[in-house]
Amino acid sequence: DAKTTQPPSMDCAEGRAANLPCNHSTISGNEYVYWYRQIHSQGPQYIIHGLKNNETNEMASLIITEDRKSSTLILPHATLRDTAVYYCIVKVAGANSKLTFGKGITLSVRP
Amino acid sequence: GAVVSQHPSRVICKSGTSVKIECRSLDFQATTMFWYRQFPKQSLMLMATSNEGSKATYEQGVEKDKFLINHASLTLSTLTVTSAHPEDSSFYICSAFQPGQSTGNTIYFGEGSWLTVV
Numbered sequence: 752d753a754k755t756t757q758p759p760s761m762d763c764a765e766g767r768a769a770n771l772p773c774n775h776s777t778i779s780g781n782e783y784v785y786w787y788r789q790i791h792s793q794g795p796q797y798i799i800h801g802l803k804n805n806e807t808n809e810m811a812s813l814i815i816t817e818d819r820k821s822s823t824l825i826l827p828h829a830t831l832r833d834t835a836v837y838y839c840i841v842k843v844a845g846a847n848s849k850l851t852f853g854k855g856i857t858l859s860v861r862p
Numbered sequence: 863g864a865v866v867s868q869h870p871s872r873v874i875c876k877s878g879t880s881v882k883i884e885c886r887s888l889d890f891q892a893t894t895m896f897w898y899r900q901f902p903k904q905s906l907m908l909m910a911t912s913n914e915g916s917k918a919t920y921e922q923g924v925e926k927d928k929f930l931i932n933h934a935s936l937t938l939s940t941l942t943v944t945s946a947h948p949e950d951s952s953f954y955i956c957s958a959f960q961p962g963q964s965t966g967n968t969i970y971f972g973e974g975s976w977l978t979v980v
Contacts, residue, residue: 785968787971789906792953792974792976793973793974794866794868794955794957794971794972794973794974795906795955795957795971796971797968797969797970797971800968838905844967845967847894847911847913849896849908849911850896850908850957850969851908852898852905852906852907852908853905854905855905
């Protein structure tokens with residue numbers, strides 16, 4: 752599976768949009784982009800995933816560039832409870848395709 | 863999203879004993895489950911992949927005789943840490959693959975289990 756690179760940390764003000772970048776320049780055509788987050792001392796929480804089209808759900812939006820070499824996770828109105836480590840992972844679909852976690856990006860939402 | 867539950871959430875055991883952690887998919891059948899370990903301030907490290915009814919596939923460096931994984935049903939996988947030692951103290955997390963989706967299948971995680979070996 753292709754690797755991803757994320758900045759180690761970022762912060763944003765409560766109520767503002769948080770835009771979390773991810774670079775996956777070696778992504779293959781059949782690999783999806785997945786985002787998970789981990790709040791301290793909990794298991795990771797699925798946020799969103801996409802292949803090439805932009806995706807939106809009740810938690811976030813995922814914007815994937817046309818060349819698919821990078822993406823941005825957008826939390827439209829960040830709250831203090833969004834403070835967490837966010838992981839961007841690329842992998843193919845399928846039962847035995849593993850999620851390999853990097854270091855992620857630590858998002859700190861300030862009051 | 864789908865629900866994956868782990869039990870116990872916290873366990874303390876004596877050195878040399880064995881401890882079992884259960885992982886259940888509550889509202890879907892999981893043909894594949896994954897077990898991870900996470901040490902403080904580190905990322906999740908995949909330990910093994912388990913498929914229902916077959917032997918688990920362990921990642922390089924993970925002792926299969928120490929970390930016994932059983933996936934006997936489509937909703938239950940267990941991880942048994944045998945002859946536990948203090949260095950096995952960690953946060954153990956399971957995840958389950960939810961089949962049947964058409965746009966990239968999703969893997970859901972349990973809440974994690976804290977193991978402390980004293």
